[in-house]
Amino acid sequence: MKNKDLKSSQLRTNKSDQIELNNMPLGIKKSTVKTNLVGSSAVQYQATAYTLQDAGMPNNGGKTASGKIVQQGRTIAADTSLLPLGTVVKINCPGYPSVNGTYTVEDTGGAIQGNILDIYFLSQSEAISFGRQTVYVSVIN
Structure with missing residues (x-):
């Protein structure tokens, strides 16, 4: 899946500040990435x-x-x-x-x-x- 195809509703941050995609941990800390997602707020x-x-x-x-x-x-x-x-x-x-x-x-x-x-x-x-x-x-x- 390409970043431009992700919707903000598919991503969330868990209690450990790890990013999850559709409730699956990605092993990436939120603080290490920049996002510009389609459908995200301004x-x-x-x-x-x-x-x-x-x-x-x-x-x-x-x-x-x-x-x-x-x-x-x-x-x-x-x-x-x-x-x-x-x-x-x-x-x-x-x-x-x-x-x-x-x-x-x-x-x-x-x-x-x-x-x-x-x-x-x-x-x-x-x-x-x-x-x-x-x-x-x-x-x-």
């Missing part, structure tokens, strides 16, 4: 914004690490050790609700490590207006 991230006009952006016509062309309202960059390329997530941003919606991890970035996302914007002025926001991310698939 995880808090910090989000920044990027555009093709940002300094240091490659002149490649907007091609992302996944090979797709950036699109506002769809493209985000993430730490692929937490959210692999192709992961679809729901973003809720209380401080900037116009970005709330469904996005796909299509890009990476050198400064995108841990619980940080970079949301693509077409307009540099809108990206600057967005700034840095706290967002809540739920993995869809």
